[in-house]
Amino acid sequence: MCSVSWLLEENGYQVFFNRDEQKTRALAMPPKQYQVNGVDIIMPLDPAGGGSWISINEFGLSLCLLNNYQGIVPDGPLTSRGILLKNMSSCRNINQLTEAFQRLDLNAFAPFTLLAFAPNLTQHNGVVVAYKWDGLEHNIVETDSPLFSSGIDLARVQAHRQAKYDQLISAGKNQQSLLKFHSHHHSEQPHLGTCMHRTDAHTVSFTHLRNQQGQASMFYASGAPCEPLQPAQINQQRFTFDLAPAINL
Numbered sequence: 001m002c003s004v005s006w007l008l009e010e011n012g013y014q015v016f017f018n019r020d021e022q023k024t025r026a027l028a029m030p031p032k033q034y035q036v037n038g039v040d041i042i043m044p045l046d047p048a049g050g051g052s053w054i055s056i057n058e059f060g061l062s063l064c065l066l067n068n069y070q071g072i073v074p075d076g077p078l079t080s081r082g083i084l085l086k087n088m089s090s091c092r093n094i095n096q097l098t099e100a101f102q103r104l105d106l107n108a109f110a111p112f113t114l115l116a117f118a119p120n121l122t123q124h125n126g127v128v129v130a131y132k133w134d135g136l137e138h139n140i141v142e143t144d145s146p147l148f149s150s151g152i153d154l155a156r157v158q159a160h161r162q163a164k165y166d167q168l169i170s171a172g173k174n175q176q177s178l179l180k181f182h183s184h185h186h187s188e189q190p191h192l193g194t195c196m197h198r199t200d201a202h203t204v205s206f207t208h209l210r211n212q213q214g215q216a217s218m219f220y221a222s223g224a225p226c227e228p229l230q231p232a233q234i235n236q237q238r239f240t241f242d243l244a245p246a247i248n249l
Helices: 081-088 094-103 154-168 175-182 231-236
Strands: 002-009 012-022 029-036 039-045 054-057 062-067 112-117 128-133 138-143 147-149 201-212 215-222
Touching (some): 002 175, 012 054, 012 062, 012 175, 039 081, 062 147, 081 112, 094 128, 215 231
Antiparallel strands (some): 002 012, 002 147, 029 039
16 A cells, blocks of 8 residues: 655656555654665665665665555465565666566565666656566566555545646646645545545655765655645755665665
8 A cells, every 4th residue: 555656857866655554553663774785775664574665775776665455465475575675675776676586486475566766767768667576477567657556446546646646747747746746635535545544554654765966865754744745844854875884684
């Protein structure tokens, strides 16, 4: 249950991500700088599975994970999809990520879509890549903003959120219009809004990734973005790579 959109620019890219979870799930650990396979990563962690759903590394490669609730869950023991993202987050580029994906035993994972944003991705260079596994087949495809996942009423969720997205960017797709999109509510059917509220689940965090001119960083806000976030806020309160010793994972 998540929503992700992105903005490709002259000198890099931005990613906007709402994470939706069951109300009974433990709160995530806020982002820190970790080291995975010798590569510095910024990501939040899920204390339940030990993995993550979003990351950006020192090279500027970003990953986002969407669960595919409509897929077929393989039989047998499963590894957390968040562990998959954490392990893949150390890849330096799309070619390395593709090779790692093709080596996976996908039957060890429930269905998912893994989005990848290349270090050199701009509006004039490269595409956003989706690594898909539905429990039976896998494929690697180019994809467009926005994307959604939901365990309930997926077709209507997608249709409503897409229509709202199209409305908000009609006057221009920019940081401000996408921030408004990620704080959007549906007053009568709150499960349809991008900032989602249900009796059993709700939006639990908003994350913004930015890779511009070789500078990679993350903004993270715990809780539902019920009030529109302001560009000044997300542009100032950021997790950035530093020279302090990273935590090994």
